[in-house]
Amino acid sequence: MTKNNLSDLIAPYMSPWLSLDDKDWEPILKDSSVKSYERSTVIYQQGDVTPYVYLVKEGRVVxxxxxxxxxxxxxxxxxxxxxxxxxxxxxxxxxYCTATTCTKTTLYLISKKRFTEEICQNPDFCMTLLKALSLKTRLITSLLEQMSFNDSNYRVYHSLLSLIQLYGVRLRDGSYKLNIKFTHQEMAYQTGLSRVSVSNIFLSLTNEGLIEKENGYLIVKDIQALKDYLIKDEWKEE
Structure with a gap:
């Protein structure tokens, strides 16, 4: 199996960190309530039936x-x-999932009845919803591919590139600084690896001079090295 083109590897739909324009949801926001949550708060658990659809106003939810x-x-x-x-x-x-805040987070709480009404009445809103569902479908397909065919390094490097795409700031020397913090355990959950495996990969990247930490924020010194690993020729299906 040959890897995807570089442009595909860093396309927005490949990133497990989803960020959309809340203006697309404006028709239903005026009828919603707003609620703030502390970090590590469970919004709902897997299998729960809730009265709302949720939209992130500020913060992050895993x-x-x-x-x-x-x-x-x-x-x-x-x-x-x-x-x-x-x-x-x-x-x-x-x-189908458990939703938990990663940071202090504010959510729009949209009643399911109101959400359904907007679907029935507003074609533009339907298109927004379909685009969001398509994005998630591509993401889940990408995760399935990584779990099925890719090694541990590939998964971590891919996640780092995804983070750079969304949260990276290019520095004068060509390196990229991530403006969010995350733990090795969070990366492990995202990649399906153990925390020890993720820590060992980050240690190797640090020893090779490809990454470093500054005040708790990660700096990727050589983004090209990560990209080159993802597109190397010897990725073949056994």
């Missing part, structure tokens, strides 16, 4: 899937402008 053995796998992180809980509104079933 959507996690838990197995029967308690193992956790992060599906995506909803940043500003991203809705979640919409599937439970559409199919009238319980939520």
């Amino acid at each position: 959507l996690d899937l838990y197995g029967i053995n308690g193992r956790r796998r992060s599906i995506y992180i909803a940043d500003k402008g991203t809705c979640f809980g919409e599937l439970a509104c559409l199919d009238q079933l319980g939520n």
Whole structure:
């Protein structure tokens, strides 16, 4: 199996950190309530039935899937402008993930009845919703590909490039500084690896001079090295 083109690897839909324009949701925001949550607050648990669809006003929410053995796998992180809980509104079933705040977060709470009314009455809103669902479908397909075909380094490098795309600031020397903080455990949940595996990969990147920390923020010194790994020729399916 040959890897995707470089442009595809860093396309927005490949990133597990979803960030959309909340202006696209304006028709329903005026009828919603707003609620703030502290970090690490569970909005709802996997299987819960809730009365709302949620939209991130400020902050971040991680959507996690838990197995029967308690193992956790992060599906995506909803940043500003991203809705979640919409599937439970559409199919009238319980939520398929557990939603937990990553930071202090403010959410729009949109009643399912109001959300459904807007779908029935507003074609533009339907298109916004379809685009959001398409984005998530591509993301989940990408995660399935990574879990099926890619090694540990690939998963971590890919996630770093995704973070750079959304939160990276280019410095004068050509390196990139991430303006958000994350733990190795959070990266482990996102990539489906153990924390020890992620820590070892970050240690190797540090020893090779590819990354460094400054006041708790990660700086990627050589983004090209990460890109080159993702597109190297010897990626073949056995």
